[in-house]
Amino acid sequence: MTSTPPRTRALAARRTWQPPTEVERRLRDAALAGDEKGYLRVLAETDLYLYLAKDEVDAGGARSWRTTEDELGNWCVAVRTTGERPPRHAGSVASCRTLADLAEHWPDARFSLYVNPGSPSGMRLRARPWDRRRWKKAARAADTDRPPTLLTKLTGPRSGPLAHALACGAHLSVTNGVLWNEIGDVYRDYERDVHLLRDNWGTGTPQEWQIQMNALLAARNSPPEPELALRVRRELSHDAATLGADAWRRACAAVLDELEIPEAGAAVQDVIGRVLRYEARFRADGLLAPDGYVRSAVGYDYGRAVGFARWGLSARLCPAEAAEGAILRAGGACREAYDSWEDFSAGYALGRVLRFDTEEFGEWYTAVLEPHRLLTTDPESPWRTVGWEEE
Incomplete structure (x- = not known):
């Protein structure tokens, strides 16, 4: 019996990987x-990760590049692409770089660049001065002003409750260009x-992370006036899209009187006007159906809770179990607050613009x-492949 040469077996394994x-x-x-030219072209369009000593990064200042044989x-200096990042190690952290x-x-020109060591996607590249000029050329040719892109980990969760929660x-x-x-x-x-x-959340300890996470999961991170106004509208009419603005305003004023907080009236009345104007723009831009309306804005806190859990894990402020539990x-x-991905997305969008946009309809x-x-039209989007009631 003739055995298969090792190189042939290796090539076959690469193709079936x-x-x-x-x-x-x-x-x-x-x-x-x-x-190699095509390989450089891919590297120029993606994030690359160096692993550095955590204590050096935390201390600031100069950091030594780790080399390996x-x-x-x-x-060589090893870098990893997004899908090939290794499991967490207590002493090292990922630093995102570009090929440029x-x-x-x-x-040091004596070191080569080793991309994804041990992986079928790996390659060693010489790093002499003329080689690095080729890297810069590939980087300049890359499309650096790419539109928003959906990045999926093919070996990650793509169905079930965890996939649904991550898709929230x-x-x-x-927006951030991450998986x-x-x-x-x-x-x-x-x-x-x-x-x-x-800097943005005032969070630097596990205790502070947990406090902020609890607020997000309780929808207490955003101002209360929008949700109060939307709840009154939901309870006042089954056809909120045709409810008159005056009736909505009067009902909110009555509720505030019952709660004995009439001083909140001006803020709630302002919110009502803003909601109506944003909903009109949402309908024009396809964020809402022609007869649609926003049921609730709590999706903004819940959607950010998913990102906040992942940021906390990245910053070493919580263990993976706590992050996954918060995401779920x-x-x-x-699922309790909304009926569909589109319903959730409109609520998330309204919560965001009411918080930060001043009806300029700019970057926010x-x-x-x-x-x-993208998420409502791309056939590979989790909003198209993961059911809203996925359990």
């Missing part, structure tokens, strides 16, 4: 074809996620409109 994302599939195909005993960054700041955070995943269906070592980049939580709770809360609006359009 299940890439974790489309990026690794393209890299594998380029590597199989010996197409490849299978042939040559020194690597070319500009390469530590898909607005942010599309929607992963609870992994980082969301985008350890250091950036630490700064995001500290957010998904369950969304477009950054939710574009993901909505």
Whole structure:
């Protein structure tokens, strides 16, 4: 019996391997074809991850590049693509870079660049000065102003309650250019996620993370006036789209009197006007059906809770079990509040613009409109493949 040569077996294994994302599939195909130019083109269009010493990153200042020996005993700097990031290690953290960054700041021409070591998508690249000029050329040729993209981990959850819950955070995943269906070592980049939580959320400890997470899951992070007004409208009429504005305003004023908080009247009346104007724009832009209306704005807190859980995990403020549990709770809360992905998305969008947009319909609006359009139309979107009531 003639045995199959090792190289032939290796090539066959590469072809039958299940890439974790489309990026690794393209890299594998380029590597199989010996197409270094095509390989560089893929690298130029994706995030690359260096792993650095956590204590050095936390301390700030200069960081040393970690080098390793490849299978042939040559020194190299290893980077990973998104789908090939390794499991968490206590002493190292992921630092997101681009091919242009690597070319500009390469530590030593004697080191080669080793992409995805040990993976069928991997390749070793020389890093001499003229090689790095090719990296820069590939980076300049890359489409750096790409529209929002849906990134799916093919080996991640794509059905069931966890996939449904993660898809409730898909607005942010599309906007930030990260995988929607992963609870992994980082969301985008350890250091950036630490700064995001500290600067935007005032969160730098596990205790602070838990307090903010509890507020999001209880829909207490956003102002209360929009939800009060929307709840009154829901209870007042089964056909809220045709309910007159005056009747809605009077009903809210009566509720505030009953609650003995008439001083909130001006804020609630202002919210009613803003909601009506935003709903009109939503209908014009396809965020709502022609006769649609927003049932609730709590989806904004619940949707952000998914991202907040992943940021906390990335920043090492919570364990994976706590992050996953919070994400599942957010998904369950969304199912209770809404009837469909489109219903949820409109609620998320309204909560966002009422919080941050001043009816300018600028970035705060477009950054939710574009993901909505992608997620409701792309046939590979979880909003098309994961049922709303997925259990």
